[in-house]
Amino acid sequence: MSKKRQQLIDIALQLFYERGINSVGINEILSVSGIAKKTLYNHFTSKEDLVLAALEQRNNNFIIWLDLILKEANTDNEVVNNLFNGLSAWFSNTAVELGDFRGCFFINTSAEFSDPNSKISQYCREHKQQVRYLISQRLSQSNPELIDTICVLKEGAITMAYVNHDLSMPLKCIKIIEKLL
């Protein structure tokens, strides 16, 4: 992987996540990175191509973070605790790997691209699948409904943290799941 290419992805991801994809132009990414336009179009065929690379980068970062969070959990209870405490840390900008919280990049990106069959929307869906799979792998298989419950509470907590500015949900989600187990 070329160094310039990686720089472009990093800065694009940062700006896209911070302000939204449609609010950030190619020219801004170039001026911030100090890279020439021709170089960008040597590495990426279009803005969409760069967006997909940024989504992939974010997906990698997120999966690595999640893996770390869930690594030491040995019981279902620990998985739940680690996951939602992790979300709490993310929301309050304590999770350095994920950058300043501005909601879920994939939810936000889906909101900007209305065609559900576009590569971009499809990638967002695949990311959510990957996260779900990762969590499910850490759970005992004895409770098939638990994974659905965890996922729907997770999406709700992220949305409420971003839109409502309510950061209290992760803790409440832990209590909800405790009652169910």
Added chain:
Amino acid sequence: MSKKRQQLIDIALQLFYERGINSVGINEILSVSGIAKKTLYNHFTSKEDLVLAALEQRNNNFIIWLDLILKEANTDNEVVNNLFNGLSAWFSNTAVELGDFRGCFFINTSAEFSDPNSKISQYCREHKQQVRYLISQRLSQSNPELIDTICVLKEGAITMAYVNHDLSMPLKCIKIIEKLL
């Protein structure tokens, strides 16, 4: 309220919800509605002004729909059932009043406007507050945690319906809450 003004709001809301605010220009709203540009700028000082009017319109539509859904519910259980069955109908385009489902207009709009202090982001937050208040008014006050649970599950169900294309969540949410009561 002027007729032209209302036409502009209706068509703006339709296009904004369908494709996202940043993907729809003033000129498209004008050509679809057949209204002159000067007329638009007689009624609204800027695009942002029109966006706020569209948000208000959507908020009204949504509140009316929700009120109707919850009207006949007499127990907490009925409130939960009506709400999540209502969401299910929305997701599968059976709720005509809400138009073709493309996620929550307020979540989507928050995703596009990154400044949390902008009027637009603030309005989105207020909408969520209103919805929460309306639901809470229909619940017996004996269970203060129930409202949080309902709201976080509702946001999760909407997000998963839109991003993941998973329409099964409302039913699962009802089952989750049943277990908690």
Added chain:
DNA sequence: CCAAGTATAGACAAACTTGTCTATAACTGT
């Protein structure tokens, strides 16, 4: 040390954005 690949600055094209303005026409209430 030189050839091939990679990067540079930035002009340019063509299309789009929001918003202003002019000059004309069509309603509407008294």
Added chain:
DNA sequence: ACAGTTATAGACAAGTTTGTCTATACTTGG
């Protein structure tokens, strides 16, 4: 019926957007 409001079409300004291209220079492997 006429005065005052409201709407019209569309030119225009000033700025943005993505993407192409040219001509020059730097870097690196063999």
